[in-house]
Amino acid sequence: MPDTNPQILLARRPQGAPVAEDFRLAEAPIPTPAEGEVLVRHRFLSLDPYQRGRMDDVKSYAPPVALGAPMECQAVGQVAASRDARFKEGDWVLGGYGWQHWSARKGDALIAVDPKEAPPSTALGVLGMPGLTAWVGLADIGQPKPGETLVISAASGAVGQVVGQLGRIAGARVVGIAGGAAKCGFLTGALGFEAAVDHKADLAAQLDAACPQGVDVYWENVGGPIQAAVFPRFNIHGRMVMCGMIAQYNSAPGSAAVGAPPGPNLGPVVRKRLRIQGLIVFDSWHRYPVFRAEMLAHIAAGKLTWKEDVVHGLAAAPAAFMGLLRGENFGKLVVALD
Amino acid sequence: MPDTNPQILLARRPQGAPVAEDFRLAEAPIPTPAEGEVLVRHRFLSLDPYQRGRMDDVKSYAPPVALGAPMECQAVGQVAASRDARFKEGDWVLGGYGWQHWSARKGDALIAVDPKEAPPSTALGVLGMPGLTAWVGLADIGQPKPGETLVISAASGAVGQVVGQLGRIAGARVVGIAGGAAKCGFLTGALGFEAAVDHKADLAAQLDAACPQGVDVYWENVGGPIQAAVFPRFNIHGRMVMCGMIAQYNSAPGSAAVGAPPGPNLGPVVRKRLRIQGLIVFDSWHRYPVFRAEMLAHIAAGKLTWKEDVVHGLAAAPAAFMGLLRGENFGKLVVALD
Numbered sequence: 001m002p003d004t005n006p007q008i009l010l011a012r013r014p015q016g017a018p019v020a021e022d023f024r025l026a027e028a029p030i031p032t033p034a035e036g037e038v039l040v041r042h043r044f045l046s047l048d049p050y051q052r053g054r055m056d057d058v059k060s061y062a063p064p065v066a067l068g069a070p071m072e073c074q075a076v077g078q079v080a081a082s083r084d085a086r087f088k089e090g091d092w093v094l095g096g097y098g099w100q101h102w103s104a105r106k107g108d109a110l111i112a113v114d115p116k117e118a119p120p121s122t123a124l125g126v127l128g129m130p131g132l133t134a135w136v137g138l139a140d141i142g143q144p145k146p147g148e149t150l151v152i153s154a155a156s157g158a159v160g161q162v163v164g165q166l167g168r169i170a171g172a173r174v175v176g177i178a179g180g181a182a183k184c185g186f187l188t189g190a191l192g193f194e195a196a197v198d199h200k201a202d203l204a205a206q207l208d209a210a211c212p213q214g215v216d217v218y219w220e221n222v223g224g225p226i227q228a229a230v231f232p233r234f235n236i237h238g239r240m241v242m243c244g245m246i247a248q249y250n251s252a253p254g255s256a257a258v259g260a261p262p263g264p265n266l267g268p269v270v271r272k273r274l275r276i277q278g279l280i281v282f283d284s285w286h287r288y289p290v291f292r293a294e295m296l297a298h299i300a301a302g303k304l305t306w307k308e309d310v311v312h313g314l315a316a317a318p319a320a321f322m323g324l325l326r327g328e329n330f331g332k333l334v335v336a337l338d
Numbered sequence: 339m340p341d342t343n344p345q346i347l348l349a350r351r352p353q354g355a356p357v358a359e360d361f362r363l364a365e366a367p368i369p370t371p372a373e374g375e376v377l378v379r380h381r382f383l384s385l386d387p388y389q390r391g392r393m394d395d396v397k398s399y400a401p402p403v404a405l406g407a408p409m410e411c412q413a414v415g416q417v418a419a420s421r422d423a424r425f426k427e428g429d430w431v432l433g434g435y436g437w438q439h440w441s442a443r444k445g446d447a448l449i450a451v452d453p454k455e456a457p458p459s460t461a462l463g464v465l466g467m468p469g470l471t472a473w474v475g476l477a478d479i480g481q482p483k484p485g486e487t488l489v490i491s492a493a494s495g496a497v498g499q500v501v502g503q504l505g506r507i508a509g510a511r512v513v514g515i516a517g518g519a520a521k522c523g524f525l526t527g528a529l530g531f532e533a534a535v536d537h538k539a540d541l542a543a544q545l546d547a548a549c550p551q552g553v554d555v556y557w558e559n560v561g562g563p564i565q566a567a568v569f570p571r572f573n574i575h576g577r578m579v580m581c582g583m584i585a586q587y588n589s590a591p592g593s594a595a596v597g598a599p600p601g602p603n604l605g606p607v608v609r610k611r612l613r614i615q616g617l618i619v620f621d622s623w624h625r626y627p628v629f630r631a632e633m634l635a636h637i638a639a640g641k642l643t644w645k646e647d648v649v650h651g652l653a654a655a656p657a658a659f660m661g662l663l664r665g666e667n668f669g670k671l672v673v674a675l676d
Contacts, residue, residue, distance in 0.1 A: 053609075060609055061574070223604065236399070242607040262600030266561065269580040270616040271391075271398055277615075278608040 001080070005030045006314050007070045007100035014055055017250040017325060022055070023071070023318040031104035038082045039104045040096040042075040045314075045335040046124035047321050048158065049221075052249040061280055070098035071317075076113060076123045087112070094123040099317050101337055111288065117296055125332035126306035127295055130158035133281040135291045137241045138166050141277045142217045146171030149211050151230055154221035155193070156183040156307070158332035159243060163219045164193050165304050172217070175210045177203075177226060179327050186330075190305060203229045214238075223247040224261070231264040234272055242278035250325060307331030313338070339418070343368045344652050345408045345438035352393055355588040355663060360393070361409070361656040369442035376420045377442045378434040380413040383652075383673040384462035385659050386496065387559075390587040399618055408436035409655075414451060414461045425450070432461040437655050439675055449626065455634060463670035464644035465633055468496035471619040473629045475557065475579045476504050479615045484509030486554035487573075489545075491564045493531070494521040494645070496670035497581060501557045502531050503642050510555070513548045515541075515564060517665050524668075528643060541567045552576075561585040562599070569602045572610055580616035588663060645669030651676070 004027040011024035033039045054065045054072045065072050075096030079087045084107030087093065095110035097103045113123045125131060142163075144150045150167040154160045155176025164174045164187065176187040177197045184196035195210035197203065207229055214235040220227060223245030234240070248260065268274060298304035309331040311320045317335050324333050342365040349362035371377045392403045392410045403410050413434030417425045422445030425431065433448035435441045451461045463469060480501075482488045488505040492498045493514025502512045502525065514525035515535045522534035533548035535541065545567055552573040558565060561583030572578070586598065606612060636642035647669040649658045655673050662671050 220604075227604070242604060242612075244608055245605050248603075248605060260603040260605060263602050263604045264600070265586075265598040266558075266565070266580060266601045266614065267583050267586060267598060268616075269614060270582055270618070273616045273618055273621065274580075275613065275615040276604065276607060277613040278606075278611045280608070280611055283611065 005102040010065045033104040039080045040077040041080045042077040042096045044076045044121040046074045047333040049246045131162045134162035136284040141241045144172035148216035150217040151175045152219040153177045240276040343440040348403045371442040375442045377418045378415040379418045380415040380434045382414045382459040384412045385671040387584045469500045472500035474622040479579045480555045482510035487511045488555040489513045490557040491515045492559035578614040647671045
C-alpha cells in the first residue's frame, strides 16, 4: 500500500475557461476510515461538465469546491479497508469522492458494483450518473413516443449517447447533434440513430433535412447557437429537457449572471404548449436500483451500448477536463488510475 | 325581431397595435338556422387578448380571422330559434360566435347556461374560458402548495383574478402584479391577495418586498419587463405557467417572428429545475363540467368573486379591445348588447 494520496486541488477559481494554473497536484496522507466508514482505492474518476460549476463561488444546487480542496468527482474503486460490515476488502464500489487516489466515505454513501454484470467503469457512465440522468429525464420530461422526433445536443457524450439509445428503444426517431464526422458516424452507426447533425457545418440546413416533421423532444446539453437553432423547430406539445448548457459554463457563472446571453423569446411556449423543464440527477438517486435493472436488461438484450473516452493517470485529469468543456472528448470521459 | 345582424368585421390586418380603421361596422342578414342548428341572440360578447393573434395571418393554434369576416369571440346569448331538440327559445347558452348580434351554431357547439346559478355574463369570465384557463393551468402546471408564493401578472384581469383566488384557496401566498393603485387595491382588498405590485412603479423593489421567500409559481400573462423581473426570483422547482405574453402581441406576430425580443437565459432552468409550460384552454374544454361544479361551490361558499368591465353596444367593441391590449380594462372585459 502506498504511503500517500495524490490529489488534484482547486488552486484558484477560473476566470472563464479553466487553465492549468487553476489546478494543483498535491499529496496528502491516505485517510483512515472511522467507524462506519470505508476506505476506497479509486480506480476510475468521472469527469463531468457539472464540475465546472463547482469551481465558481456562486450559489447553486451544491456548495462550491473550497480553494485548496480536491476537485469534486464521483469515483469507482475497490475497498481497501472497511469499518462497515456490508463491505469487505476488494469489493468494487461506486461512491468514492474527488480527484484523488483514495477517499474514506460512510458506507451509506457507497453503492456496490458487481464487476461480473458490467465493467466497473460503467458505474460512472451508462450505469451511473449520466445514465440515470438520461433515464430520469426521458421518463419524467421528454417522454418520447413512437414515431416522434427526439433531438439531442452533445449526443455522443456521456448523457447524450444514453438518451438517444433509450429514445430509439422507445420507438422515437433520434437525431443527434455532435461536432465532426467521427462523432456523427458513431451516432448513426454504433448507436443506431436515424440521423446526425454536425454543428461545425450548416446547422439550420442539416436540421431541416434531419427533422422534416419538426422536433417533439429536445434534449439540451449545450445551449448557445444550437439551442437557438432547435427551439423554433418545436412541434405543438414539444418538450425540452434542460440537462445542461455547457456552451456557457465558462462565461456565465451559475447561469444567472448579469451578462448571460439571452434565451429564446418564450411566446412559442404558449402557442405551441411547450414544456421546458430542468433536471438534476441528484434529486433522483433513489431511483437508481430500478434504473440499473432496466439498463442491464437492455444491455443483455444487445439494445444498448456505450463508449468511454479513457485517459490514464491523475495528472491527465486537468487537461482532459479542459478538453471536455471544449467538446473534445468522444464518449464518457473517465480517468483510469493504476 | 330586428331585420339585420350588426357585425364588426376585420377590415384589414393591423400593423402593430390595432387602430379603428382595422375594423368595419356592417350589417348582414340574420342567419337562418339549418337542421341541428340554433339561432342565438347575443347578449354579451367576450373580448380577450388572444383575439389579437387571430388578426394576424400567421400559423397559430387556430386559423386567422379572414379579411371581411366578423371578428372572433365567444358570446353568451339566448336562443331565438332552435332546430336542436335540446334547446328552446329563451334558453341562455354559451357558444355564440363573433362580434355580432346573432349567430347560428350547431347545438353541439353550445353549452347551456343556468341564469339562476350565476349571472349569464360570467359564462364568459369566471365560469368560462378565462376561469377554465386559470383552473387548468393551476391544476396541471402551477400546482401551488400551502405556503408557497404565487405571483401573477395582469392579476386583475379575466384570468389573473381567478388564478389568484384559486391559489389563495389552495393556501398559497398570492402576489398580484397590476397597473395602478386602483387595481392593486382591488387585489389586496376584494380578492384577498397577500400583496400587490404596481408595475408602473419600481418593480424590482416591490417584488423584493412582496416575495421575501422568492417565487414558487409565476403565472405569466404579460411577458416583457415583468417577465424579466420575476424570472430571476424563482425558487428551486419553480413553475412558470405560460398563459400569454400580451406585451408583445402587437409587435411579434405569432411570437416567433424574427425580431421578437429575446427571453431569459435558460441556465437557471437546469440549476433550479424549473418547469416552464404553456397552455391553451381549447385543449381542455372537455374538463368544463368538473371545473364549473368546483367553481360554483367556491362561489356558494363565498370564497370566490369576480369583477367585470362592461362596455355597452357593439360599436364600443373596437375601442374597448384596443384598450384591453394596453391594459386599460379593469376586470373581465365584456360587451353588453341590448
